Amino acid sequence: xxxxxxxxxxxxxxxxxxxxxxxxxxxxxxxxxxxxxxxxxxxxxxxxxxxxxxxxxxxxxxxxxxxxxxxxxxxxxxxxxxxxxxxxxxxxxxxxxxxxxxxxxxxxxxxxxxxxxxxxxxxxxxxxxxxxxxxxxxxxxxxxxxxxxxxxxxxxxxxxxxxxxxxxxxxxxxxxxxxxxxxxxxxxxxxxxxxxxxxxxxxxxxxxxxxxxxxxxxxxxxxxxxxxx
Amino acid sequence: xxxxxxxxxxxxxxxxxxxxxxxxxxxxxxxxxxxxxxxxxxxxxxxxxxxxxxxxxxxxxxxxxxxxxxxxxxxxxxxxxxxxxxxxxxxxxxxxxxxxxxxxxxxxxxxxxxxxxxxxxxxxxxxxxxxxxxxxxxxxxxxxxxxxxxxxxxxxxxxxxxxxxxxxxxxxxxxxxxxxxxxxxxxxxxxxxxxxxxxxxxxxxxxxxxxxxxxxxxxxxxxxxxxxx
Numbered sequence: 457x458x459x460x461x462x463x464x465x466x467x468x469x470x471x472x473x474x475x476x477x478x479x480x481x482x483x484x485x486x487x488x489x490x491x492x493x494x495x496x497x498x499x500x501x502x503x504x505x506x507x508x509x510x511x512x513x514x515x516x517x518x519x520x521x522x523x524x525x526x527x528x529x530x531x532x533x534x535x536x537x538x539x540x541x542x543x544x545x546x547x548x549x550x551x552x553x554x555x556x557x558x559x560x561x562x563x564x565x566x567x568x569x570x571x572x573x574x575x576x577x578x579x580x581x582x583x584x585x586x587x588x589x590x591x592x593x594x595x596x597x598x599x600x601x602x603x604x605x606x607x608x609x610x611x612x613x614x615x616x617x618x619x620x621x622x623x624x625x626x627x628x629x630x631x632x633x634x635x636x637x638x639x640x641x642x643x644x645x646x647x648x649x650x651x652x653x654x655x656x657x658x659x660x661x662x663x664x665x666x667x668x669x670x671x672x673x674x675x676x677x678x679x680x681x682x683x684x685x
Numbered sequence: 686x687x688x689x690x691x692x693x694x695x696x697x698x699x700x701x702x703x704x705x706x707x708x709x710x711x712x713x714x715x716x717x718x719x720x721x722x723x724x725x726x727x728x729x730x731x732x733x734x735x736x737x738x739x740x741x742x743x744x745x746x747x748x749x750x751x752x753x754x755x756x757x758x759x760x761x762x763x764x765x766x767x768x769x770x771x772x773x774x775x776x777x778x779x780x781x782x783x784x785x786x787x788x789x790x791x792x793x794x795x796x797x798x799x800x801x802x803x804x805x806x807x808x809x810x811x812x813x814x815x816x817x818x819x820x821x822x823x824x825x826x827x828x829x830x831x832x833x834x835x836x837x838x839x840x841x842x843x844x845x846x847x848x849x850x851x852x853x854x855x856x857x858x859x860x861x862x863x864x865x866x867x868x869x870x871x872x873x874x875x876x877x878x879x880x881x882x883x884x885x886x887x888x889x890x891x892x893x894x895x896x897x898x899x900x901x902x903x904x905x906x907x908x909x910x911x912x913x914x
Contacts, residue, residue, distance in 0.1 A: 462855065475858060496735075502889035503732045509898075516753045516754065517852070518750070518753060519748065519750075520747075520748075520749055521747070522792075522795055524745045524747060525723070525795055525796045525799035525800065526799050526800075534701035537836040552793075553833055554793075554795045554798035554799045554836065554837070555794040555798055555832075555836055556795070557835070558791045558793040558794060558832075558835040558836075559792055559794075559795055559796070561787055561791075561878075562784060562787045562790075562791040563751075563784075563790075565784040565787060565788075566752045566754055566782075566783045566784075566785070566787070566788055567750055569783035569784055570754035570755050571755075573755065580842055589834065589836055589837055589839065589840040590834075590835045590836075592834070594834050595834040595835055596830075597834075598827075598830055598831040598833075598834040598835070599831055599832065600699060601827055601831075602787065602828055602830070602831045603784075603787075603826075604819070604827075605783055605818065605819075605823050605824040605827040606786070606787040606818060606819045606824055606827070606828075607783065607787075607818055607819075607828075608783070609785055610818065611818040685873040
């Protein structure tokens with residue numbers, strides 16, 4: 457039987473590349489998309505396309521709205537920072553969602569244990585998101601240690617492994633890996649602040665995520681297939 | 686300023702007693718109810734009553750339906766075990782929901798960090814639920830270690846504390862503590878399998894949770910105020 461892995465799939469370039477890596481590693485995919493706010497419906501469509509392309513065994517879209525708690529530009533009414541001058545790289549960015557990856561990995565663990573899968577893929581990277589505490593290897597290790605205590609399978613001696621194939625890559629490295637794995641980057645979605653124009657939903661080209669995405673393609677010497685507003 | 690604590694509040698006897706303990710410890714409550722399946726709406730009403738009685742600063746009811754993953758009698762179509770003969774105490778019970786407390790504590794951590802609270806209360810107990818891996822002190826410790834790595838506050842040196850005032854109590858101990866703290870046990874909800882009768886929703890009196898609950902009152906020498914079917 458083909459081994460299965462739960463893959464957190466947002467529909468962005470990072471998670472789609474991560475899913476492609478899981479396929480390349482020989483896993484059948486259990487795709488998991490967290491619908492954690494109402495801002496980016498266009499991401500959900502991108503996730504569904506990717507799950508279909510990777511022939512996921514299942515694709516679960518789980519509504520989980522952390523915005524009830526407040527505390528982040530991504531899930532509350534705070535302004536998304538734009539432009540070089542407004543982003544202070546020495547600080548934890550205001551787009552940081554408290555405990556987001558902890559929640560995402562916990563739900564992935566629930567999916568994995570219920571499906572008898574022992575592998576989880578998450579497309580975090582420690583370089584471009586150095587301000588996010590839950591994108592660091594120490595966090596991933598602590599989560600694996602927790603999983604060993606938290607589950608029936610773990611207490612019976614199975615080890616859950618959290619795979620982070622992008623953790624040491626910068627955006628250029630991710631763009632390059634995406635191309636190597638045959639990911640259609642133009643089908644992925646990154647923008648925090650989509651713009652509607654002429655009946656189409658476009659990447660804004662100005663938010664933190666768009667800037668990192670574009671910089672990645674440029675630094676990798678690859679064409680940027682993104683439609684910006 | 687009064688310190689705040691996030692309290693996971695299901696509306697059951699355990700979590701309501703846990704909330705009462707948090708109040709007795711001097712915290713203002715941020716009550717968090719996870720609406721994780723559609724079976725027990727009556728629990729949500731009990732949680733809302735408790736949040737009001739404890740003058741919670743906020744009460745967030747978060748829809749989070751783990752039944753999409755399957756794997757448990759509580760969140761899927763599997764039969765809830767009933768009667769002495771069907772419950773095998775040496776096994777992890779079929780009512781175990783994979784990674785449930787991991788998911789609940791993760792969401793509580795998100796709420797806590799967003800609210801600048803550093804304390805979380807959860808009404809797990811290691812005795813009567815000895816089969817649940819995520820009700821053990823080793824699990825709680827692993828979660829605190831994770832929280833230190835997972836959050837902005839944690840990496841800046843703050844320690845999140847997970848309080849488990851019921852962890853060493855059996856059901857009789859919980860019934861006694863509930864009485865000491867002035868909890869109206871008749872207002873709490875425990876049953877896994879509610880019964881509608883004459884326009885009322887009643888505890889079934891037969892499921893694992895009902896049996897443990899009743900046994901607790903009996904062993905504590907207290908009247909059982911529960912309305913059973």
